[in-house]
Amino acid sequence: MGSTMETIRTDVAILGAGGAGLRAAIALAENAPGLRIALISKVYPMRSHTCAAEGGAAGVIKPGDSLEQHFDDTVSGGDWLCDQDAVEAFVDEAPGELLQLEHWGCPWSREPDGSVAVRPFGGMKRERTWYAADKSGFHILHTLFQTSLKHASIRRFDEYFATDLLVDDGRCQGLTAIEMRTGQLKLFQAPAVIIATGGAGRMFRFNTNGAIKTGDGMAMAYRAGVPLKDMEFVQYHPTGLPSTGILLTEGCRGEGGIMLNRHGRRYLQDYGMGPETPVGRPVLKTMELGPRDRLSQAFWHEQKKGNTVETPWGDCVLLDMRHLGEKLIDERLPFVRELATSYLGKDPVTDLVPVRPTVHYMMGGIHTDIAAATPLPGLFAAGECACVSINGANRLGSNSLTDLLVFGRRAALSALDYVRAAPRVANEATLAALAKAAQTRMRLLFEKTGGTESIAGLRAKMMDIMEEQAGIYRTGDGLEKARAALNELRRRHAGIELNDKTNVYNTEWLQCLELKSLLDCAEAVVAAALARRESRGAHQRLDYTERDDRNYLKHSLAHHHPTDAPRIGTLDVVITRSQPGVRDYSGAHR
Numbered sequence: 001m002g003s004t005m006e007t008i009r010t011d012v013a014i015l016g017a018g019g020a021g022l023r024a025a026i027a028l029a030e031n032a033p034g035l036r037i038a039l040i041s042k043v044y045p046m047r048s049h050t051c052a053a054e055g056g057a058a059g060v061i062k063p064g065d066s067l068e069q070h071f072d073d074t075v076s077g078g079d080w081l082c083d084q085d086a087v088e089a090f091v092d093e094a095p096g097e098l099l100q101l102e103h104w105g106c107p108w109s110r111e112p113d114g115s116v117a118v119r120p121f122g123g124m125k126r127e128r129t130w131y132a133a134d135k136s137g138f139h140i141l142h143t144l145f146q147t148s149l150k151h152a153s154i155r156r157f158d159e160y161f162a163t164d165l166l167v168d169d170g171r172c173q174g175l176t177a178i179e180m181r182t183g184q185l186k187l188f189q190a191p192a193v194i195i196a197t198g199g200a201g202r203m204f205r206f207n208t209n210g211a212i213k214t215g216d217g218m219a220m221a222y223r224a225g226v227p228l229k230d231m232e233f234v235q236y237h238p239t240g241l242p243s244t245g246i247l248l249t250e251g252c253r254g255e256g257g258i259m260l261n262r263h264g265r266r267y268l269q270d271y272g273m274g275p276e277t278p279v280g281r282p283v284l285k286t287m288e289l290g291p292r293d294r295l296s297q298a299f300w301h302e303q304k305k306g307n308t309v310e311t312p313w314g315d316c317v318l319l320d321m322r323h324l325g326e327k328l329i330d331e332r333l334p335f336v337r338e339l340a341t342s343y344l345g346k347d348p349v350t351d352l353v354p355v356r357p358t359v360h361y362m363m364g365g366i367h368t369d370i371a372a373a374t375p376l377p378g379l380f381a382a383g384e385c386a387c388v389s390i391n392g393a394n395r396l397g398s399n400s401l402t403d404l405l406v407f408g409r410r411a412a413l414s415a416l417d418y419v420r421a422a423p424r425v426a427n428e429a430t431l432a433a434l435a436k437a438a439q440t441r442m443r444l445l446f447e448k449t450g451g452t453e454s455i456a457g458l459r460a461k462m463m464d465i466m467e468e469q470a471g472i473y474r475t476g477d478g479l480e481k482a483r484a485a486l487n488e489l490r491r492r493h494a495g496i497e498l499n500d501k502t503n504v505y506n507t508e509w510l511q512c513l514e515l516k517s518l519l520d521c522a523e524a525v526v527a528a529a530l531a532r533r534e535s536r537g538a539h540q541r542l543d544y545t546e547r548d549d550r551n552y553l554k555h556s557l558a559h560h561h562p563t564d565a566p567r568i569g570t571l572d573v574v575i576t577r578s579q580p581g582v583r584d585y586s587g588a589h590r
């Protein structure tokens with residue numbers, strides 16, 4: 001780590017080059033040729049988690065479907081915690097964004113007549129999920145990446161690890177990032193910053209998330225004074241591989257796969273999700289296509305009743321796709337076949353595949369408005385790291401990929417308006433001093449000796465606590481335990497000594513910073529979960545089992561405090577036309 005610091009001056013810095021970051025970069029480049037855009041990512045863009053998405057992206061396209069129905073499914077799926085003005089904008093702009101991807105070359109799967117194919121997805125009462133086999137995220141990210149390459153104004157900083165936002169004069173004016181190849185800290189001076197750093201699922205033991213999903217951007221915003229919204233809502237996906245947490249897409253069930261308990265019973269019928277019905281298209285019933293929160297909760301109950309199957313990796317239920325046949329599986333779910341065969345030695349064509357719920361997605365994140373602006377002037381956020389909120393208490397599968405596009409673009413346009421309207425001069429000396437302070441903190445970490453704590457040890461403890469006390473079901477007592485344990489881990493984090501004191505690709509250093517981000521985000525999850533004394537969507541409390549609209553039809557806002565517990569505030573939910581009602585998944589797909 002040198003002591004002089006390079007400054008990179010740009011008009012907009014985008015932090016994260018997954019679906020949301022790339023979509024934002026393209027929108028900026030198209031709408032403002034000549035604008036300087038810095039696209040900063042700790043991994044090469046194609047290694048962002050968006051690449052791992054399998055199932056598809058929702059947008060109304062077929063006759064018989066409507067924007068109103070997409071709106072209704074999203075709002076009821078989110079247990080009425082979504083901001084309905086944001087959902088309206090989202091469903092309106094979704095089809096245009098997916099068509100735009102088509103025009104940029106995304107190879108959407110087709111119907112026999114050549115039109116775009118859609119598949120059913122959990123909680124969506126109509127078929128509206130566009131897909132590219134079961135590698136939808138790969139194709140979407142590839143399309144965005146190759147499109148971004150057309151624009152010379154997008155300057156990429158691959159393998160740069162952002163550490164801190166720079167806030168002066170009450171506005172965000174840039175950030176610091178480590179060039180991983182050299183270990184040098186760089187100052188990015190930018191009147192507008194867009195955070196698009198994805199989720200934080202790695203705070204849980206079983207998760208589908210890539211190793212990079214450590215909540216860095218959320219934690220940076222949180223530490224800079226921007227509240228994190230609705231962090232208590234963490235989505236479990238009902239069908240993860242038990243050994244690794246790797247996801248088997250909801251497309252498995254969309255294509256007609258069914259879930260069985262140890263007695264061979266389609267147990268979901270016992271949890272208000274429809275009567276037993278013939279399997280397979282086109283006679284689709286809700287059952288396996290209920291929303292993810294409900295399916296994951298049903299697993300928990302089956303486990304308590306002793307109806308799950310014991311495996312070397314813990315209790316599971318069984319996903320049965322055998323009746324779909326080899327041809328359909330190879331055509332529509334080839335990746336699922338490959339994953340189940342490689343990781344479990346189970347071929348879905350002939351075998352039942354054991355699955356269990358795994359943490360998949362954070363509904364909560366950096367508080368933004370419908371224009372993707374945070375309360376901190378100059379700071380915008382989009383994608384999984386942000387909470388607009390269109391997902392409310394439970395995201396519907398396939399809304400997220402579309403969310404990246406709609407709100408990635410919105411963030412870009414808002415940042416552009418902001419940069420054009422407020423060409424205020426930065427106080428470069430102050431920014432340099434702030435960056436220097438970040439550098440000093442880094443140096444102290446390197447110079448520390450006599451530390452006794454291991455990164456892997458603390459991380460394992462955090463994952464276990466979160467899984468046990470802040471998982472599918474929660475109690476006040478359990479959450480209190482989690483809060484105390486996290487405080488202890490945060491204290492112990494300061495006792496980490498780096499064994500590796502070198503500068504080149506020092507992954508130990510980066511993991512130490514990532515663990516800090518995860519601990520910050522976990523603190524917000526637990527504090528918000530403690531404050532919400534009701535059960536709604538993915539947040540289920542055994543001590544407050546009912547939804548309580550009178551007291552809790554509100555977003556939570558977790559405000560960071562450097563030395564004390566976070567303060568939890570609230571914000572009214574925007575309701576435009578759908579009053580809270582009962583979430584009914586007992587009927588057939590219409």
Ligand SMILES: Cc1cc2nc3c(=O)[nH]c(=O)nc-3n(C[C@H](O)[C@H](O)[C@H](O)COP(=O)(O)OP(=O)(O)OC[C@H]3O[C@@H](n4cnc5c(N)ncnc54)[C@H](O)[C@@H]3O)c2cc1C
Nearest residue numbers: 016017018019020042050055056162198383384398400401
């Ligand atoms: C296995 C899996 C399957 C999924 N399937 C679907 C699906 O079928 N349909 C659907 O709608 N949703 C799906 N999702 C959810 C969806 O894919 C994600 O929510 C979405 O892709 C997140 O995109 P993003 O652009 O917000 O972030 P990501 O794609 O996660 O990208 C984050 C970016 O931020 C960068 N970054 C992070 N921290 C730093 C830092 N400190 N410094 C610099 N850069 C940083 C990373 O390098 C990366 O470029 C799936 C998720 C998973 C995990």
